Amino acid sequence: MPSGSIEVESKFEAGPDTEARLAALGAAPAGSSSFRDLYYDTPDLRLTRADHWLRLRQGAGWELKCPPVPHGGELTSPRAIVGRLCGVLGVAPVPGWDQVPGAVAGLGLQEFASFVTQRRSYRLGGLRVDLDQADFGYAVAEVEALVGAQEDVPVALEEVLQLRRALGRDGATRVPGKMSIYLQRHRPRHYQELLLAGVGITGGGRMGGWGHPGEGWGHRGRIGGG
Ligand SMILES: Cc1ncc(C[n+]2csc(CCOP(=O)(O)OP(=O)(O)OP(=O)(O)O)c2C)c(N)n1
């Protein structure tokens, strides 16, 4: 994904018939993968309390997920990632931080989550469907579209929700993402800190923290996402 693009997505709980329905709709299998994600923050959680999620994904490298406004989304270029980290933490970049590991060390960031996802993916038109199984015993699926500009979000969102409905997975219940469940189970104090900061509010309200109707959709780049 290019740095800063916007992902419109809706998470759902896959059923026993989800893959058969995808095939019937003409979705093409887009491969299986398995990867470990490592997430980083300051010891006092200043990145995630500001809804910034820095991760090292096996096979993909460093990514920073952050609110899309004024600029952001999913950042993948080292310069953009380090610039945004320094901005959020109020620190001037120093020489040697042109690559992310140097900045991670210099800023004192520490790993707070590590898990492996097994993923099966499908493509249908411009949409992608990921069926994820995390190694801590949680499964979640998502339909997503990538758009280049905020004004393209509403149409993409309708397409995403249409496919979710076609898969028989309509409903107002918000389905949490892997991180939300991981923190609740393995880092409950971290999770509570996020609730206090207004990030990841559950119960049909915000989860991704970037404002949405609470029906299991969001765009990353992005608004919501669990
Ligand atoms: C408590 C709480 N949990 C999660 C969030 C949001 N959040 C946490 S991590 C995170 C980034 C990754 O989210 P997700 O799409 O669920 O993971 P994954 O599907 O593996 O990434 P992809 O392959 O699509 O790039 C976000 C937005 C939050 N704001 N608050």
Ligand SMILES: [Mg+2]
């Ligand atoms: Mg996702």
